Amino acid sequence: MPGPSARDEAAARRTTSTTQGIDEATLPADGIVGPVEVGSVAHGGHCVARLDGRVIFVRHALPGEVVRVRLTDTSHASFWRGDAVEVLQASPGRTTPRCPVAGPGMCGGCDWQHATPQTQRELKASVIREQLAHLAGIDVDVEVEELPGGTFGWRTRMGYVTRDGRATMRRHRSKELVEVPADGCPLAIEAQPNPHALAAPLGPDEHLLRVATSAEGRTSVLVDGVLSSGEPELVEHAAGRDWRVDADGFWQGHPAAADTLVEAVLDGLAPEAGERAFDLYCGVGLFAGALVDAGVQVWGVEIDKRAVELAQANVPQGRFTAGKVDRVVRRMPRATDLVVLDPPRTGAGKDVIDAVASRNPRAIAYVACDPAALGRDLGRLRKQGYELESLRSFDLFPNTHHIECVAICVPAVVI
Numbered sequence: 001m002p003g004p005s006a007r008d009e010a011a012a013r014r015t016t017s018t019t020q021g022i023d024e025a026t027l028p029a030d031g032i033v034g035p036v037e038v039g040s041v042a043h044g045g046h047c048v049a050r051l052d053g054r055v056i057f058v059r060h061a062l063p064g065e066v067v068r069v070r071l072t073d074t075s076h077a078s079f080w081r082g083d084a085v086e087v088l089q090a091s092p093g094r095t096t097p098r099c100p101v102a103g104p105g106m107c108g109g110c111d112w113q114h115a116t117p118q119t120q121r122e123l124k125a126s127v128i129r130e131q132l133a134h135l136a137g138i139d140v141d142v143e144v145e146e147l148p149g150g151t152f153g154w155r156t157r158m159g160y161v162t163r164d165g166r167a168t169m170r171r172h173r174s175k176e177l178v179e180v181p182a183d184g185c186p187l188a189i190e191a192q193p194n195p196h197a198l199a200a201p202l203g204p205d206e207h208l209l210r211v212a213t214s215a216e217g218r219t220s221v222l223v224d225g226v227l228s229s230g231e232p233e234l235v236e237h238a239a240g241r242d243w244r245v246d247a248d249g250f251w252q253g254h255p256a257a258a259d260t261l262v263e264a265v266l267d268g269l270a271p272e273a274g275e276r277a278f279d280l281y282c283g284v285g286l287f288a289g290a291l292v293d294a295g296v297q298v299w300g301v302e303i304d305k306r307a308v309e310l311a312q313a314n315v316p317q318g319r320f321t322a323g324k325v326d327r328v329v330r331r332m333p334r335a336t337d338l339v340v341l342d343p344p345r346t347g348a349g350k351d352v353i354d355a356v357a358s359r360n361p362r363a364i365a366y367v368a369c370d371p372a373a374l375g376r377d378l379g380r381l382r383k384q385g386y387e388l389e390s391l392r393s394f395d396l397f398p399n400t401h402h403i404e405c406v407a408i409c410v411p412a413v414v415i
């Protein structure tokens with residue numbers, strides 16, 4: 001599975017020209033180069049620029065801008081990385097980041113705070129289009145839909161590293177720590193306590209601090225994976241149900257995400273009472289519950305045993321199995337009507353896609369948090385005789401480069 005560097009190497013090969021006149025020996029002492037004209041957006045929260053034929057992935061820039069770039073990584077033969085530290089010609093899509101640590105060389109959490117919300121969604125749409133064209137050979141119009149509530153104060157699950165009793169986050173692609181602003185990260189939901197107040201009693205050593213706040217405004221805090229305050233479980237509301245969720249377990253981070261995704265999946269699958277469905281990578285049973293409520297018999301699979309116990313409690317009418325999807329799917333029925341796939345960022349992969357297609361479902365809903373993984377898996381589904389019927393994309397992670405897609409695939413019509 002290609003990691004970010006392999007992906008960037010491939011992106012650089014697609015964009016690079018053959019001359020690479022500039023090399024490390026000729027770089028200025030301060031590592032700042034340019035002016036360079038910024039080209040198109042690439043997956044990962046940066047844009048592509050060229051200097052003497054060499055590809056530079058530039059963060060904190062926007063397509064069409066002219067910037068000077070501080071190089072941050074010159075270790076790769078085919079591309080370098082850098083931050084735009086001076087904007088000589090700004091894009092109309094540029095805005096001033098709200099967070100004081102959202103700029104070059106600082107916190108790695110946000111990639112697009114310097115872009116207006118509309119521009120962010122356009123950039124994300126370009127990335128999805130490019131990934132699907134390149135990896136799946138699919139040309140599709142993409143519009144990234146906005147969620148209610150604005151682009152700040154949405155995140156219900158936060159992770160920090162504490163040090164010297166202060167809450168910090170990692171610098172982009174680095175282990176170095178950057179202290180979050182005194183009033184906390186502006187992406188965190190307002191009901192969440194100030195992270196410095198939570199970090200203060202933890203002393204000088206580094207600890208992992210996870211803060212989870214439910215829709216009801218209840219907060220659980222874990223330090224190094226151990227519950228330190230609040231309840232071990234939170235209750236969330238979505239799709240007309242209450243959901244028991246482990247304080248340290250998976251739940252969509254944006255308060256409107258679960259409802260939005262359920263609506264898109266149901267709309268795309270149009271389930272009918274009496275049909276059978278697999279909910280693969282089911283977490284605590286979100287899509288299984290929505291399908292059961294539509295009269296469908298559901299079998300969910302999830303690797304996290306605690307999530308499976310909660311899924312069974314949340315959706316008693318469903319059947320749930322703990323295990324890796326690629327193994328469990330082999331023992332599942334040889335036919336099904338519907339499949340929901342909601343894998344982690346790495347995607348489902350060849351074995352799972354082949355196993356799903358071999359069950360001949362009449363429709364597959366692929367919920368994807370990484371457009372590159374979606375592209376690879378859609379490419380595989382095409383080989384197995386499934387075509388993309390519709391695609392919706394949602395800005396579930398404003399100010400970051402992350403995007404969520406719901407792709408509906410159906411058997412290709414053979415003429």
Ligand SMILES: C[S@@+](CC[C@H](N)C(=O)[O-])C[C@H]1O[C@@H](n2cnc3c(N)ncnc32)[C@H](O)[C@@H]1O
Binds near residue numbers: 284285323326342369
């Ligand atoms: C993106 S989450 C989706 C959860 C759920 N569908 C929801 O919306 O709440 C992906 C889930 O896949 C699970 N997972 C990761 N790798 C897995 C694997 N190989 N087999 C089964 N489940 C896996 C994770 O534990 C996580 O709960």
